[in-house]
Amino acid sequence: MSADVQQLAARLSKAVAERTAIDPLTDEVPDLDLETGYAVQRVLRDQAGPLAGWKLGVTSRAKQAQVGVSAPVCGFLPAAAALDLGEPLSVSPLIQPRAEPEIVFVLGRDLAGAHCTAVDVLSATAGLAVGIEVLDSRFRDYRFTMADVVADNTSAARYLVGTPVPPAGIDARLVGVVLEKNGELVATASGAASLGHPAAAVAWLVRRLALSGEGLRAGEVVLSGGLTAATPVVAGDVVTVSIDRLGTVEMAISS
Amino acid sequence: MPVSDSLDAPGKARALYEARRTRIPIAPFTDADPSLGMAEGYAIQRELLPLLLADGDRVVGYKVGLTSTAMQRMVGVDSPDHGPVLASTIYRDGDALPLDRFIAPKVEAEIVFVMGERLLGPGVGPTDAARAVAGAAASMEIVDSRIADWRIKLADTVADLASNGAVAVSSRVVPLEGLDTRLIGMTLTRNGELIDTGAGAAALGDPLAVIAWLANVLGEHGVALEPEHLVMTGALHAAVPLAAGEVYRAEFDRLGPVSVRVTAGAGVAA
Numbered sequence: 038m039s040a041d042v043q044q045l046a047a048r049l050s051k052a053v054a055e056r057t058a059i060d061p062l063t064d065e066v067p068d069l070d071l072e073t074g075y076a077v078q079r080v081l082r083d084q085a086g087p088l089a090g091w092k093l094g095v096t097s098r099a100k101q102a103q104v105g106v107s108a109p110v111c112g113f114l115p116a117a118a119a120l121d122l123g124e125p126l127s128v129s130p131l132i133q134p135r136a137e138p139e140i141v142f143v144l145g146r147d148l149a150g151a152h153c154t155a156v157d158v159l160s161a162t163a164g165l166a167v168g169i170e171v172l173d174s175r176f177r178d179y180r181f182t183m184a185d186v187v188a189d190n191t192s193a194a195r196y197l198v199g200t201p202v203p204p205a206g207i208d209a210r211l212v213g214v215v216l217e218k219n220g221e222l223v224a225t226a227s228g229a230a231s232l233g234h235p236a237a238a239v240a241w242l243v244r245r246l247a248l249s250g251e252g253l254r255a256g257e258v259v260l261s262g263g264l265t266a267a268t269p270v271v272a273g274d275v276v277t278v279s280i281d282r283l284g285t286v287e288m289a290i291s292s
Numbered sequence: 293m294p295v296s297d298s299l300d301a302p303g304k305a306r307a308l309y310e311a312r313r314t315r316i317p318i319a320p321f322t323d324a325d326p327s328l329g330m331a332e333g334y335a336i337q338r339e340l341l342p343l344l345l346a347d348g349d350r351v352v353g354y355k356v357g358l359t360s361t362a363m364q365r366m367v368g369v370d371s372p373d374h375g376p377v378l379a380s381t382i383y384r385d386g387d388a389l390p391l392d393r394f395i396a397p398k399v400e401a402e403i404v405f406v407m408g409e410r411l412l413g414p415g416v417g418p419t420d421a422a423r424a425v426a427g428a429a430a431s432m433e434i435v436d437s438r439i440a441d442w443r444i445k446l447a448d449t450v451a452d453l454a455s456n457g458a459v460a461v462s463s464r465v466v467p468l469e470g471l472d473t474r475l476i477g478m479t480l481t482r483n484g485e486l487i488d489t490g491a492g493a494a495a496l497g498d499p500l501a502v503i504a505w506l507a508n509v510l511g512e513h514g515v516a517l518e519p520e521h522l523v524m525t526g527a528l529h530a531a532v533p534l535a536a537g538e539v540y541r542a543e544f545d546r547l548g549p550v551s552v553r554v555t556a557g558a559g560v561a562a
Binding site: 098208213215222225227229233280281 | 361472475477479489493544545
């Protein structure tokens with residue numbers, strides 16, 4: 038089994054290196070389950086260099102209903118995948134990039150435990166920030182099962198985090214979210230779009246990490262789940278995300 | 293735009309009036325005459341309103357609909373539409389909403405503005421609109437169609453008071469100072485379960501732009517927005533059909549919540 042996991046991870050790494058979409062792993066391994074998906078992701082994480090944090094996926098009830106699950110999934114954020122403020126997103130290394138708005142948690146202290154709740158998350162949070170996640174499924178046309186997408190590190194590719202603000206007095210559930218592309222409105226939402234409350238999504242992550250004896254560390258960032266459907270991006274686009282009380286980030290897309 | 297002589301706006305207005313009274317919907321006007329457009333719709337609306345006012349009702353504000361590009365695309369227009377809001381259709385936070393007053397009601401969470409000053413177009417911009425507004429409040433519009441099965445084209449919905457059914461408005465009116473109305477977040481729950489989310493920008497890019505648009509359009513007919521008028525600025529999400537026994541709660545950042553309980557209606561304990 039472990040040989041399989043290594044081989045499946047290698048297939049995903051090759052797709053990234055060659056910038057070529059592949060068929061879902063489950064086309065060939067129909068009984069690939071969620072935990073094996075996480076085992077593949079773990080192999081990729083061990084090869085990814087320093088870790089900057091984590092991300093949630095499948096956090097909207099609508100999306101969960103659509104794929105027939107009742108829980109989100111998580112992935113890791115390599116430090117090397119971070120874009121800096123003002124830095125354009127270069128799409129030439131990517132396959133089929135899409136951008137989505139996120140509320141980003143910046144941890145002020147370590148946080149672990151199998152019984153973590155949203156309240157624990159909020160008390161451990163040093164800052165909240167507006168963010169943009171760039172997804173890039175390695176599977177053709179974003180066609181995948183839950184096990185596939187977990188193996189593929191939940192389609193994570195790049196991410197941009199705005200300037201964090203202190204979380205006191207901010208109800209992350211109610212803040213308004215506006216996604217624009219090239220100056221035109223694409224979608225709106227409020228924070229509740231991620232699992233009813235973004236801090237509840239982060240708490241789920243902490244409980245999930247506790248299964249493998251892991252946790253969040255001070256200074257790590259957590260992308261708490263896409264708040265609208267992801268919008269495809271091409272060179273020349275500009276993506277803007279505004280979140281009430283957190284601010285605005287803008288990302289130019291270059292070739 | 294000239295309105296055709298063969299329109300018979302009074303007759304069509306009477307048909308809508310009867311449909312409102314009996315709760316028996318009618319066939320779309322555009323079935324018989326597909327050429328009917330926005331001008332004909334407003335001509336019928338102008339005939340319908342006096343019939344309703346003659347029953348003792350009065351205009352307490354306006355609703356603006358088709359404020360999202362998705363909705364505009366669906367009916368094939370590039371502008372919103374509007375209709376009057378009548379005193380008899382106002383509900384307060386927590387009220388029971390009797391289903392038997394409607395035909396095929398759906399709920400939409402919206403930001404409502406309460407006017408503080410008279411505002412008369414043309415030439416009104418969002419800054420003028422902001423100055424004339426006393427404040428914003430949480431609201432839900434109950435949209436309803438007197439046209440069978442919501443099979444509406446633009447002229448049908450415009451004639452039918454822009455498909456307005458009722459509005460539920462929180463009595464907490466919040467001044468706009470320091471508020472970015474584009475970014476006011478909203479969550480809509482049904483029986484405590486999250487249905488949808490949105491933000492102010494979903495209404496024409498900014499709910500204040502809705503006020504400016506409305507003032508300028510009404511101004512073409514010399515009609516002004518008056519102090520204390522309500523302006524419903526358009527849905528921040530897709531409309532949700534109602535059923536008896538449901539409780540809907542729309543909560544807005546900075547404005548607070550508004551809720552309604554849907555009941556079967558007459559003879560049934562609310």
